[in-house]
Amino acid sequence: MNAPQPAPETLLDERDREIIQATQKGMPLAVEPYRVLAQQLAMPEAELKERLQRMKDSGAIRRIAAIPQHYALGIRANGMSVWDVDDRLVDELGKQVGELSFVSHSYRRPRHRPHWPYNLFAMVHGRNREEVEAQVAEIEKLLGDACRSHDILYSSRLLKKTGLRLRG
Amino acid sequence: MTRGSPRVQPFNPEKREYDAFEQALLNDWQHDLPLVERPFAVMAEKLGVSEDTVIEALQALQEEGVISRVGATIKPGSVGAGTLAAMSVPEQDLERVAALVSARPEVNHNYEREHEFNLWFVATAPDEQHLAEALAVMEQETGYPLLDLRLMYDYHLDLGFDIQWSQNATKS
Numbered sequence: 021m022n023a024p025q026p027a028p029e030t031l032l033d034e035r036d037r038e039i040i041q042a043t044q045k046g047m048p049l050a051v052e053p054y055r056v057l058a059q060q061l062a063m064p065e066a067e068l069k070e071r072l073q074r075m076k077d078s079g080a081i082r083r084i085a086a087i088p089q090h091y092a093l094g095i096r097a098n099g100m101s102v103w104d105v106d107d108r109l110v111d112e113l114g115k116q117v118g119e120l121s122f123v124s125h126s127y128r129r130p131r132h133r134p135h136w137p138y139n140l141f142a143m144v145h146g147r148n149r150e151e152v153e154a155q156v157a158e159i160e161k162l163l164g165d166a167c168r169s170h171d172i173l174y175s176s177r178l179l180k181k182t183g184l185r186l187r188g
Numbered sequence: 189m190t191r192g193s194p195r196v197q198p199f200n201p202e203k204r205e206y207d208a209f210e211q212a213l214l215n216d217w218q219h220d221l222p223l224v225e226r227p228f229a230v231m232a233e234k235l236g237v238s239e240d241t242v243i244e245a246l247q248a249l250q251e252e253g254v255i256s257r258v259g260a261t262i263k264p265g266s267v268g269a270g271t272l273a274a275m276s277v278p279e280q281d282l283e284r285v286a287a288l289v290s291a292r293p294e295v296n297h298n299y300e301r302e303h304e305f306n307l308w309f310v311a312t313a314p315d316e317q318h319l320a321e322a323l324a325v326m327e328q329e330t331g332y333p334l335l336d337l338r339l340m341y342d343y344h345l346d347l348g349f350d351i352q353w354s355q356n357a358t359k360s
Binding site: 032037040043044045046047049050051052053054055069072073076079080081082083084085086087088089100111114115117118125126127128129130132135136141171173174175176177178179180181 | 213214220221223225226227228229239243246247249250253254255256257258259260261262263266267272274276286289290295296297298299300301302303305308309335337338339340341342343
């Protein structure tokens with residue numbers, strides 16, 4: 021489990037942000053990708069690597085890796101499962117849910133009663149809704165009596181998707 | 189994703205088959221690109237292929253849209269301020285509201301979901317004040333209140349997403 025977020029300004033400076041923005045768009049697929057990226061950023065390669073390493077060590081960057089497009093891989097059902105879990109148990113159980121191989125994200129978020137009773141979010145993906153429902157049943161078993169109610173919200177339409185923006 | 193490239197054949201993901209090498213690239217190598225001078229050479233050595241093969245395969249997978257990019261994943265909250273927001277919008281008003289929300293530069297994901305809360309979007313801004321203002325403007329413009337579902341904890345270790353391959357090709 022990750023602790024509450026630290027004040028980001030104290031961790032990342034403007035150049036770190038430039039690096040993050042550039043790596044978000046994609047690493048150059050070249051023999052020496054970091055050298056190409058350093059040139060694009062007008063920054064010595066050693067400085068780029070040192071900054072990337074520091075951001076990986078601090079956890080700001082989780083990994084630099086191939087990002088699969090689930091839809092193109094035949095993963096058509098994208099279910100946001102939401103759970104109303106006992107506040108005293110949600111941190112321990114949320115961590116266990118996050119460790120399930122089919123869960124891509126597991127977050128605690130605030131309830132907004134009476135409209136929104138759920139405090140745990142787990143994103144699950146499958147080729148179809150049956151697969152998603154089987155996975156949700158596994159989460160339900162794991163949560164047991166600590167969970168009062170749950171729901172699955174399927175996305176029916178992607179209306180906008182862009183990369184991370186760091187400046188409004 | 190590259191668009192309009194003459195090398196891209198019409199791509200049918202249902203028919204596309206991934207060989208063991210591509211599966212290893214897509215699954216195992218979601219995990220990390222090493223911070224060394226020639227990271228693709230390190231990948232190539234572990235996969236038992238040439239460096240060029242790795243680079244060309246990644247380029248092809250990117251052009252086909254199988255991967256969106258080789259890039260960094262950022263821990264939420266590390267950079268600026270962000271939140272997940274939801275709105276409950278009557279069906280007949282959804283197009284108007286979705287367009288208003290998508291038009292905001294702070295919004296980078298916007299989904300319609302099958303639920304009473306049917307509009308879900310992620311908003312990010314350089315700082316809290318900017319984000320709060322953007323959310324207030326969206327409520328005002330659309331005429332609907334939003335649920336501000338701020339991240340409290342992130343439980344996931346994010347070691348990559350395990351792709352469940354339909355065919356059982358052996359990995360090298």
